Each structure stands twice: as C-alpha cells, then as structure tokens.
Amino acid sequence: MSQEVAARAEPTLPILYSFRRCPYAMRARLAIAISGQRCELREIVLRSKPPEMLAASPKATVPVLVLPDGSVIEQSLDIMRWALRQHDPEGWLPAASAGLEAQQALIAANDGAFKGELDRYKYPNRYAGEHAGQNQAFVKAFAEAHRSSAAAWLMELEALLSRHGWLCGPSASLADMAILPFVRQFAHTDASWFAAQPWPHLIRWLAGWESGALFARVMDKYPPWRAGQARVVFPPVDSGLAISPPASSQAIQGSSPSGMGADSH
Numbered sequence: 001m002s003q004e005v006a007a008r009a010e011p012t013l014p015i016l017y018s019f020r021r022c023p024y025a026m027r028a029r030l031a032i033a034i035s036g037q038r039c040e041l042r043e044i045v046l047r048s049k050p051p052e053m054l055a056a057s058p059k060a061t062v063p064v065l066v067l068p069d070g071s072v073i074e075q076s077l078d079i080m081r082w083a084l085r086q087h088d089p090e091g092w093l094p095a096a097s098a099g100l101e102a103q104q105a106l107i108a109a110n111d112g113a114f115k116g117e118l119d120r121y122k123y124p125n126r127y128a129g130e131h132a133g134q135n136q137a138f139v140k141a142f143a144e145a146h147r148s149s150a151a152a153w154l155m156e157l158e159a160l161l162s163r164h165g166w167l168c169g170p171s172a173s174l175a176d177m178a179i180l181p182f183v184r185q186f187a188h189t190d191a192s193w194f195a196a197q198p199w200p201h202l203i204r205w206l207a208g209w210e211s212g213a214l215f216a217r218v219m220d221k222y223p224p225w226r227a228g229q230a231r232v233v234f235p236p237v238d239s240g241l242a243i244s245p246p247a248s249s250q251a252i253q254g255s256s257p258s259g260m261g262a263d264s265h
C-alpha cells in the first residue's frame with residue numbers, strides 16, 4: 001500500500017497523552033473506551049515528557065487530549081465529558097441538574113481533600129516539611145493520620161454505596177468512574193489494612209470494577225511513545241470496547257454495565 005493510500009485509510013484521530021498508572025489518565029481512558037471513541041494513545045514518561053505534549057499543553061500534566069482540529073482538552077474531567085457527550089451508552093452523565101450537582105460535589109471532594117490525604121498517606125516522604133522527616137516513627141504516624149482522615153471520607157462513600165451499589169444510584173456514573181482510580185490507589189497502599197476495614201460495599205465496588213473488562217482494557221500496557229513510531233490506537237480495534245456511535249449499549253459483549261460481573265452488586 002502506498003503511503004498516500006495508507007494515510008487515506010487511517011482517519012485522523014484525537015491524540016491522548018497518557019500515563020498508565022495516573023488516576024487522572026485512567027478516568028479519561030475509561031470514558032474514551034466506554035464511549036466508543038478512538039484515539040491515538042501516546043504513553044509518556046512523567047520525568048521526560050515529549051516536546052509535542054508540552055507544546056500542546058504547557059501545564060505539563062496528563063492526560064491531555066489534542067483533537068483533530070487542534071483544540072486541546074487538558075483536564076481529565078473535561079476529557080471524560082467530551083467523550084461521553086459523543087456517546088454515553090451506560091448513562092454515566094447525570095440526566096438531571098440535581099444529579100449533576102451531587103456528582104460534582106463528590107468529585108470535588110475526591111480531587112481536593114481526599115487526594116491530599118491520599119498523597120500524604122502514600123508518599124509521606126514527599127512531605128518532609130510537614131513532619132519530622134528524619135524520624136521514621138513520625139513519618140509512619142504522619143501517614144497513618146492522613147490515612148484516618150481519608151478513611152472518614154471513604155466511610156461516607158460506603159454509606160452511599162450501601163444504598164444502591166453505586167455512588168449516585170443503581171448504575172455506574174461519571175462520579176464512580178472519576179473516583180474509583182483514586183480509591184484503588186488508596187486501597188493498594190496497604191491492601192491488607194484496606195481489606196480489614198468495615199466498608200464491605202466499598203470493597204465490593206472496587207473489586208467488581210477491577211475485575212471487569214473495562215478496567216482490563218484501560219490498564220493495557222504500552223511502551224513509551226516515540227515520535228515517528230506507528231500509531232497506537234486506543235482502545236484496540238479488537239477490544240469489543242471501541243464501538244462507533246450510534247451503537248447499542250452492548251459496549252462490552254456479554255457483560256453487565258461497566259464490565260462488572262453480574263454478581264458485583
């Protein structure tokens with residue numbers, strides 16, 4: 001195939017600069033995957049960001065989505081909303097304004113206070129200015145204090161989840177998908193401690209999502225992007241997740257919403 005024919009055969013796709021383990025990038029990939037959008041995924045290394053990404057978005061955080069018309073979406077929630085506005089097969093976007101406010105409040109609490117507590121719990125050594133960093137006992141006490149503050153908020157999520165199985169009702173929402181990657185980070189910081197806490201619905205919510213097809217798809221591994229390489233299409237064509245709108249809600253064949261097992265909730 002000549003280069004010209006190959007170029008015609010490959011439509012221009014939005015470019016997603018992403019980092020596999022970043023919870024903000026994960027939430028963006030979740031929405032892109034479920035919405036049936038396709039993009040060119042460029043996996044980056046945080047300490048060596050490609051100049052192409054920095055030119056598009058000097059604020060230098062992932063995710064960044066560059067649309068074919070050159071416009072740039074550089075906040076993870078905006079990327080989620082962009083994708084879901086194209087196609088929202090599972091109804092993640094709230095239907096009513098009251099729902100919108102409730103979801104926004106949850107996401108704001110996650111991205112604000114909870115993220116601050118999570119970082120201090122997970123990476124206490126980065127906050128030497130806030131504790132007597134040279135003393136390991138103080139570092140441990142510092143981390144555990146922030147774990148406790150975070151846990152108080154997770155108990156609020158537990159109460160919501162105990163009502164319907166999901167944060168905002170009987171099915172997954174934007175809030176669930178925006179928050180789950182952060183709760184996952186918290187859970188994996190000390191998995192046995194997390195598993196011993198009195199939050200069965202939270203544990204089931206997280207485990208169900210982590211065992212689903214959608215999660216597996218967004219956690220696929222890609223080597224760091226290099227300029228000039230063959231493009232990597234996300235989600236992969238054979239994934240069963242990349243459906244073109246309009247399409248039925250069977251985004252994930254043979255599975256319940258969000259790829260969660262039927263017995264998840």
Ligand SMILES: N[C@@H](CCC(=O)N[C@@H](CS)C(=O)NCC(=O)O)C(=O)O
Pocket residue numbers: 019021022023024025046047060061062063074075076077
């Ligand atoms: N508000 C941004 C936050 C994104 C963010 O902070 N991403 C982290 C990675 S998880 C990042 O890129 N940090 C820059 C760095 O570590 O150099 C969003 O929602 O997209």
